[in-house]
Amino acid sequence: MDMPGGEWNRTGETTEAKAALRRLAASRRDALEGPLRERWSREACGLAWAWMTEAGYASLMAYAAIRSELDAGSLLDQAWSASMEVFLPRVAAGGLLETGRVQSRSELVPGVFGIPEPAPAACRASGGALPELVLVPGLAFDESGGRLGYGRGYYDRLLTRLEEEAAGSGRQRPVRAGLCFSAQVVPEVPVDGKDRFMDMLITEKGITICKGRA
Structure with missing residues (x-):
């Protein structure tokens, strides 16, 4: 049996491990x-x-890279050229x-953190639309599908919401791919418990289907 405070201790340990x-x-x-990041991003x-x-x-949802993230720009250009439905956060x-x-x-405008993003009107017009695939950035990933972001929970909340919207409309939730x-x-x-797992990882070395955790 856990002693009082056991759940808090486990949460604290996870928080410290994430920060490290x-x-x-x-x-x-x-x-x-x-130059290496640019080449690996293209690959x-x-x-x-x-x-x-x-x-x-x-259809897909991708992102505008910040800091040293893998740049999804070449993929976005191909998707636009192929007339795919492209969503950004x-x-x-x-x-x-x-x-x-x-x-x-x-069509992108500078966002809160200076990151290019859709204009508010584009988001209102996209209400109810559900991409088939979401390409997710992050700091670290593992082959079970675990993902570590920057600690604000933006993508975890988004992925949860998209899953709920899909379930509510009888559609399949978007595939989650860590890029x-x-x-x-x-x-x-x-x-x-709040972290959302990836279905697959895509790196310059190949594609890994995530096996989940027991």
Whole structure:
């Protein structure tokens, strides 16, 4: 039987473990040289595009890279050229991410953190739309599907909301793919009950179907 405070202790341990891994993962990713990140970004996006087109996807949600994240720009360009439905996130009030459909880079505007994002009108017009695939950035991932973000919970809340919207309308939830460098894949990411797991990881080395945790 757990002693009083046991749940708090486990939560505290997870929080500390996440903070430590964030520092390590950010340092490791930042240490990758710019030209190498650019090449690996193109290679990972090429693998993602080949898989998406073979699977017949017609819509996706991606992101505008910040800091030293894997740049999904080449994948976005291919999706726009193929007339796919492309959604990007927008930071809204209350720590939530909205989704907006965009048809070119020219439709993006500077967001709260200076990150290019859809205009508010694009998010309102996209209400109820559900991408088939969500490409998710992060600091660290593991092969069970665990993901470590920056600690604000933006993507966990978004993925939960998309899953609920899909269930409420009788649709299949979007496939969740972590898009990252192979150097970001670690043996195990510490997680808690609010963390959403990935279905697959896409890196410059290949595609891994996540096996989940027992």
